[in-house]
Amino acid sequence: MGELEARKLKHPTTGTEAILMGILVEGTSLAAKFLWANGVTLFKVRDESVKIVGKGDFFFFSPEHPPLTEDAQRVIDWAVDHKLKSGNSGEVTASDLLLGIWSETDSPGHKILAALGFSDEKAKELESLSSEPGSVDD
Template sequence: MASHALSVLHVLPSASQSCNNSSRRSLSIPLILKSDSLVSCFIGNKVSDRSSNLRYHTLKQRRSTVATVLFSLPTTKPERAASGKAPKWSARAIKSFAMAELEARKLKYPNTGTEALVMGILVEGTSLAAKALRKSGVTLFKVREETVKLLGKSDMYFFSPEHPPLTEPAQRALDWAVEEKLKSGEEDGEITTAHLLLGIWSEKESAGHKIMAELGFDDDKAKGLAKSMNKDIVLNSK
């Protein structure tokens, strides 16, 4: 085939039947090809280096999903956040929240609940709160298992939204963490995963609290975590 200018080939759903699984995952992304080095299972020519561009754009899309929660978390008092007087969330807490949304989507739940927040903390894994959970015997696998037992499985044909909205208990847990930080009177420091976990624990009727209690977390361990908050702030500031 003679070489000429670049063309854009949009992969249509009807053609996906002849492609392998990796091709199907890229259906929504335009494939930029040279006519003399087409990258396609439809034509059978050699794979071009331009396939690396496709991987780059796919990765860029994934990164943009997480970027929406890089600086703050949902609040019922947006005016406080807008004024700049609200304390900031730590990077670990924000990552834990992003992982919580992902866990909710994996289970195909319509909302991000307190149980998902616990899973998010465990997925992030490096915070004082995550270490306290593991020390108490609360692991990611066990929380997932208990979540399905308590809340059940979602319809296999249901697809969660990109950012499953918070349940009311989960939002109250986040607000509790903010308020607790404000009560401390500390001008410096951040709202950490320890604040977040204790916020979940404060919601006695929530799924997250029930699952943590079932797996061995209790009030004494919550008090121990509360005393260690300052250490968590130091770790997050490094």
């Protein structure tokens, strides 16, 4: 979903801001619901993304699969490591990715989240919610 959001904005790469938009577009995960409940919406993230990263050239056609930026790759690596260290079985979740974006402090995704009121306290709250027994995070 992040790739699609990057393409919509005519970006040549998939960055942390696109992953964040992908989480919101998906909409059913614990992370997406947590963001929406805390006032972080897709439209606000898109607006902030254009302010921080810019909008692509009208005549530019983004690749079908825009490659990941270095920040985005580090987010994915962080999410995988976080999942492995947690001892929870299963796949990397949207919550893992969101926490990874928050951990990448110089990334556009982190800056967007901070501008929209996301904080270390919110990250801890999400981590607590996602680690509760019986918590379902697709």
